[in-house]
Amino acid sequence: MRPETTYPAHAVERPAEPMRRTRGGVAVGLLLWLFVVPYFAVSLLRLLGLDGGHGISVAAVALTPYALPLGAVLTAILLFTRRWIVGLVSLLLTVLLVTVVAPRTMAAARPNGTGQVLRVLSVNISMDRGDAAAVVRLVRERAVDLLSIQELTPGAERALDAAGLAEVLPHRVFKAQPGAVGGGLASRFPLREKVITKPTTAEHPAALVDLPNEPDVEIVSVHPWYPVGPRGTEPWLRDLAGLPVPDARRTPRILAGDFNASLDHSSFRGLLNQGYLDAAEQVGAGLTPTWPTNVRYVPALVALDHVLVDDKNFLVESFSTAAVPGTDHHAVLAEVRLARG
Incomplete structure (x- = not known):
């Protein structure tokens, strides 16, 4: 018999595989x-x-x-x-x-509306720097029914009148002030001034629009204080929180202006969650930037200007922007239709 071969009891160690290290x-x-x-x-x-x-x-x-x-x-x-x-x-x-x-x-699905179409234009006129003639030209060319103006100064008001604004939009609620706190509304239809918002840092003119053969519509020119200045974010948050939420009667309401907020800010989303639709988002144009427009070689980056409508009474037909020389914002134009006729 051949002698048995014995092997060590312990396992033979194999060389360890190199660890897969991160690259770079x-x-x-x-x-x-x-x-x-x-x-x-x-x-x-x-x-x-x-x-x-x-x-x-x-x-x-x-x-x-x-x-x-x-x-x-x-x-x-x-x-x-x-x-x-x-x-x-x-x-x-x-x-x-x-x-x-x-x-x-992506455009949101929506039913067909039977009510009147309103063309709403919002312009931050940048105090006395905005081209008033260009604003009036936009009103004429786009057949605007309702105009919301932010940073309206007495000088800007005079320039708008000289350009013929009253000829196309004869009804107005203007709160012209020196600096960036003024605001105004102009309309093709009769206006009755209302107090809808809580006290705000800048003017937020509001009015009831008397439409023929349609329910009256409330409109507010919106301009919360900017959140990146020396006052901090408190005035901005307070102004946004002071905007009216849809009431129990669901009065048709439009909020149009320079919100100094985008769809990514929680305070602005909170307003939408109360019962408003953002016109740009409704038609798939929610990434369309409106500010800044006065920096050389830098395109507009952020969507700060909006038209919001009450989600129970309006359908959004279209949204677009337009350049106004001298301002640091694009004007925004929305066509909205009353859902009931």
């Missing part, structure tokens, strides 16, 4: 973190609705539509370089942002 090393990692931190911050501020505490957070959240494509590219790079945990968190945030931003590019 420390330098690439540090560079990626320079983008990861602000992207995560903007995403969380937007998704959690924590944007009203400071002007920086308000400004950052306004850029959410631009953060989204950055996040998509950043997520791809993180996963490609095998930074799995951070990459998966970035992927989750990007998907969540897609769900809140993408619907703005």
Whole structure:
């Protein structure tokens, strides 16, 4: 018999497989973190609705539509370089942002309306800098029925009159003031001034529009105080909170103006949740920017100007913007139809 061969009782150690390390090393990692931190911050501020505490957070959240494509590219790079945990968190945030931003590019389904169409134009005339003749030309060319003006000064009022505004929109409620706090409404139909809003930093003129053979409509010229100045966000939040919510009678109501807020700000979304429709969002133009328009070589970036309508009484037919020389905002024009005739 052959002698038995014995083997050691312990297992033979095999050489360890090299760990799959991240690609790019420390330098690439540090560079990626320079983008990861602000992207995560903007995403969380937007998704959690924590944007009203400071002007920086308000400004950052306004850029959410631009953060989204950055996040998509950043997520791809993180996963490609095998930074799995951070990459998966970035992927989750990007998907969540897609769900809140993408619907703005799709027109909402709506029933057919039978009521009168109203063409509503809103213009921040930038005090005495805006071209009043261009505003009146827009009113004529677009057959505007209702005009909302922000930052209306006595000089701007005189310029609008000299350009012939009263010939096309003979009825008005003007609260012209020096500086950026004035506002006004002009109409093709008779107006009766009303007090609808709570006290605000700037003028918020409001009126009842006497339409022939239709229910009367309330309209407010809106201009909350800007949130990134020395006063902080408190006046901005207070002014937005002071805007009227649809009442129990659901009076047809239009809010038109420079809201100094975008669809990504929680205070503005809260207003929509009370029962308003944003005209731009309704027709799939919710990403159309309106400000700033006076910076050389820089296009408009953020949608701050809006036309909102009561969701029980109006349907949105169209939305567009127009340039007004001298101002830092695009004018916005919405065609809205009364749902009942």
